[in-house]
Amino acid sequence: MQETELKLELSQSGAGSLLKKNPFGSPPINLQLRSIYFDTPGWDLSKRGVSLRIRQSGNERIQTVKAGDGAAAGSFTREEWERPVAGDAPILDDPQIRDLLAGAGPKLAPLFEVHVKRHSWNVMDGDATIEVALDLGKVVAADREAPLCEIELEKKAGSPTALFALARKVDLITPAHLGVLSKAERGYRLLGSAPGAVKAASTPLTSEMSTATAFARIAAACLRQFRLNETALGWSRDAEALHQARVSLRRLRSLCSICKSLFDDSRFDHLRGELKWLASELGDARNIDVMIDRASSEALSGRLQDARDDAYAAVEASLSSVRARSLMIDATEWISIGDWRTDQSDETLYEQSSKDFASGVFDKFWKKVAKGGNNLVDADDETRHKVRIAAKKLRYAAEFFEPLYNSKAEAKRHRRFITVMKGLQDQLGSLNDLATAPDMLAALELSDVAGAKDLFNAEEKSKLLEDAAEAHDAFVNTRHFWR
Template structure:
């Protein structure tokens, strides 16, 4: 069968507040649960997007096998198979399950356990029926433990939009963030090294997809990347996590921009505006991190570090705000429900084969970068900044749509193209850092501190301009992988 659910993460204080308020019009059913997750020593199931667990509630044990798409953000639609079992040993006599697991079934062993106190309600939200489960407990893997506090909203009947309406009701009572980690993923993360910054990875796409489906897959992956880095930031003021959180927002904004022709939906512009607000709030802290890396004077470094503390405090305030939480819920709903597909405006474009749509986008951006970089050294700072933005969109588009071009020849061309484009983008980024440093230092009241001028020297600019011109020439000469 298929399940559709929305997962939200809560603090323990928020969970306590939710239980006290209890907005679900009924007393919950309360039970203790223990779940044992199985895999091979090499985590073969996890690598294939599968999970196998046996969950005990009271005297009953249920075995569940799940397969998911691995890129959803908050809202998951996936296949699952359940059956009762007598003990904590997996039963794999179903031919479909055996085919799914393959040879791994002979090497399965317990990997980690999850212990929770579950509060469960059956809720009527409009015409929909939703099962609500609040889990508070811990994940146990070898000698490690991690707290777990989350709420799952699973649609039993009716419109999936009801999940998000109920999520907003929960968030008004107890601050809740869109969850992107399954319980299985939490266990695997606990087994590995401490989680830090998460970079974007290739997104599974297929050539039989249309433009709208590709957009939804990429958008969900961007949202997931943001939330994973936001989680890392909640544990420490990690500069790499902040950078990757900002990158994920920029990627999502770029995706909205290059796919603008697909939509005639008022929510599109609202969401894009909110993404711009959040990315801007993260930008100040990132700019200070960049200047700290380049500072050579101890006094300037110390003053920048003090400014960094204030900037990260502002980031934390933004990320924990009701506005940011609402944005993530709105995005997850808009991406996962995809009711914009029913709009007749732009339908032909949305149904266009993904490779055709991608080629059009990539051609348009390539021409802008090729033309805009002519006589690059003679451009003013603002024009070079505009070129940098277009180059960044082209790079993101090439990364987004790259999985649609998977022949050996296309893969080789794609790698060479991205190397050349990244070289150009890096030089343009460094030039932009030089151009924006004076205003940033003035804003921080650090313009007169010793070493400040070293952050935007004319000699550095001259070298970077020459390198950028050479990089642009190399980029123009590289063959386009989509043609």
Template sequence: MQETELKLELSRSGARSLLKKNPFGSSPAILQQRSIYFDTPGWELSKRGLSLRIRQSGNERTQTVKAGDGAAAGSFTRDEWERPVAGDTPILDDPQIRDLLAGAGPKLAPLFEVHVKRHRWNVIDGDATIEVALDLGKVVAADREAPLCEIELETKAGSPTALFALARKVDLITPAHLGVLSKAERGYRLLGSAPGAEKSASTALTSKMNAATAFARIAAACLKQFRLNETALGWSRDAEALHQARVSLRRLRSLCSICKSLFDDSRFDQLREELKWLALELGDARNIDVMIGRASGSALSSRLEDARDDAYAAVEASLSSVRARSLMIDAAEWISIRDWRTDRSDAALHELSSRDFASGVFDKFWKKVAKGGNNLIDANDETRHEVRIAAKKLRYAAEFFEPLFNSKAKAKRHRRFIEAMKGLQDQLGSLNDIATAPDMLAALELSDVAGAKDLFSAEDKSKLLEDAAEAHGVFVNTRRFWR
């Protein structure tokens, strides 16, 4: 069978507030649960996108195998197979399960456990039935453990919009952040090195997918990358985590721009504006980090460090706001339910193969970068900025849709194309830093501090312009991998 669920992360005090106010219309059933997760020493199941657990609840044990998209953000849709078992040893006699695990069975061993106290409700909302489970407990792996406090909402019947409405109701009672990790993923992360900044990763796509499905998968991956970096920022003011959080928002905004022909939905523009707002909230802190890396004088560095503290405090306030939390829930709903596909006049475009759609995107933005960058040395800052944005969208698109062009020859050409794009983007990005530094320093009242003018010297700009023109020539002469 297939399940669809939404996860939200709560604080312990928030969970207590939720239990006290209990907005779910009945008293919860309370269960103590212990789940053992199995895999091979080389984590073969995890690499295939599978998880296998045996969960004990009271005197009953249930074995569950799940197969799903690791890129999911908040709203998970996964295939699932369950069966009762007598003990803590997996039973693999079902032909479908045996084929799914394909040779991993003999090497399976317990990897980690999840212990929770589960409070469970069934909520009726119009024609919708939603199972709500509040889990308080911990994940235990070897000599490590991590607290777990999350609420899962799963639609059993009716419209999934009721599920998101209930999520917003929970967030009114206590801050609820979109959850993007399954319990299995939490366990695997606990076994690895301490998580830090999360870079973008390739999303599983196939040429058989239509354009709308490819968009939804990539968008979910961007949302997941943002939430993982947002969580890392909650532990420390890590410059790379902030940078990657901002990158994930830029990627999602670029994806929406790249794919805007798919949408006929009034919420699209609103969501894009909210994503822009959140990215801007992170912008000052990121710009200060960049200037700190380039600052040469101790006086300027010290003043920038003070400004950095204030900027990161503002980032923390923005990320903890109702507006930011609501944006994550709204984005997860929009991506998951896909109401933007309901205009039948665009049915042919929605069903266009993801590969054909991607090729059209590449052609469009390649022409913009090739033509716009013809005279970078004599162009003004605004024109170069427009070329930089087009180049960024082209590179993101090339990364988004890479799995659709995976033949040996195309993969090789893709690597060369990305290298050429990176070279051009690096030069255009440095030029943009020089162009924006004066206004940033003025806003921070640091224009007259010793070393400030070194951040945007004419000599540096002249050299960067020459390098940018050369990088643009390399880009134009690099073979296009999609042709």
């Protein structure tokens, strides 16, 4: 059986407001639920993208096995298998789950529990039936516990667009942030070290996969990375979490640019504009963090720290805005439902092999970087900036589509290519920091503070230009991994 659900995170007070206003057309059914999650000591099931739980409600116990894409963001489509059980010990004799749990049976043990009070409704919307579950409670793992407050909207029948319409209705009553963690993932995170900044992870792809499917999977992974880092920023003003949140938005914007031939609808342009807005809202804080790392005087460092406080307060205001929350819901709907597939007359673009598509992308952006960077030393800042953007798209594309090039020779060439790309990007990025520092300092009224001019001195720029030219030569001379 397959489930399709949308998850939203609420505050405790927000859940109270939702229960008070109750927009779901009937009183809720209330249940106390206790769920025990099982895995091996080495977390073998988690590594396979599988969860196994036994959930108790009253005297009834249901065992559930779920398998799906851990890179999903907010909108989950997963396979699940359920069966009643008599006690708190898993039953593993179902042939449908035997392969999923292969080798794990003898080592399975309870790892953590989830205790919630569930408020549930069945909502009818046209031809759609949606099961709504508001869960208030906690996740308990060993001597740790964490609060849980989320609402799940699961499509039982009809169009999935109804899920997103209902999500927007909830957000009008109380702030609702796109949820990207399953209850199982919350438990595993509680067992590990305190979560912080999250870097991009590889998205499972196959060479037989269509370009459209590959795009949707990679885009969902970008949204997930953003939300995990946004959550980390809610706990502390961590510079790396902000950097990775910004990286995730840049990656998604680059993906949209790389794949723009697939899209022919007005929502694409609107979402690209909104993603650009949100990334720009994080820009000042990131630039200040970079300058703090390079500040050579206490006077400048202190003034920059004050400016950082203001910049992070602005970031927090932007992330908590209706506009940002709506963007996450809108982007998830657009990516997961995929109506854009029907807006393009050339269906062959969608069904093209993802590997063929990727190879064409690499050819295009390699030529841009190779040609544009021919004379980095004498080029102006704007030209170098354009080369930097093309190089960034090429590197992101190489990371996105890496799983498609998995032969031993391809993997070796890919590692070398990424190393060379990182070297070129680092030099171009440092040059860009030098170019933007004067305007940034002027905007912060710090141009005359002691040490300010050290952030963009000519001697450092001359050395960076030489290093960038060498990095570009290495890039041009590195063997392609895709041909």
